[in-house]
Amino acid sequence: MGWVSNDNEHEGWAAAVAPDGRLSSSSSGEGMLVEGITGRYKPDKMLPDHEVIPDSEIIGWRGACGCGWRGEMWERVAYPADADPAHRRDYVPPHKFADASSRVEDAIHDEWRAHVAPSEAVLGVEAAAREYAQAGHRLDKTVAAAKAAGASWTDIGRAVGISRQSAHERWADKQ
Known part of the structure; x- marks a missing residue:
């Protein structure tokens, strides 16, 4: 066996x-x-x-x-x-x-x-990295949807746990 x-x-x-x-x-x-x-x-x-x-x-x-x-x-x-x-x-x-x-x-x-x-x-690391990348992609999409719906960078930053400026720097160019 x-x-x-x-x-x-x-x-x-x-x-x-x-x-x-x-x-x-x-x-x-x-x-x-x-x-x-x-x-x-x-x-x-x-x-x-x-x-x-x-x-x-x-x-x-x-x-x-x-x-x-x-x-x-x-x-x-x-x-x-x-x-x-x-x-x-x-x-x-x-x-x-x-x-x-x-x-x-x-x-x-x-x-x-x-x-x-x-x-x-390492298989566990690979799986976590895939999940992390998928979560990042999902976060980018939901931030774009929130911004399109009229949310402020302050509100988005607060939801993510970062400052308004950090939220703007991270996602403004993805709009």
């Missing part, structure tokens, strides 16, 4: 890590798919530029993002007693699919959200 940022610039996922450090982009019934051909693993039938790493050989998980960001490594341990979330260690039996556990996936998702937080915040 993956995640997409609100600006569609980032797509993140919990990637399985192969013994050589390559990250999975997907999985199949035979194992995890990683890009690149080393000759050590069999190529995937559908994606010939990917190898199939058996689930039993996956050494851990880390966050990945389409922009190139990589999260910290979560180590796959051999015994349930060795699992320790505080030290980024988790157990998945070697005979099971090597997908990250929900605990690891949630932690990686939190990391990824921190990674995209700046771009998500």
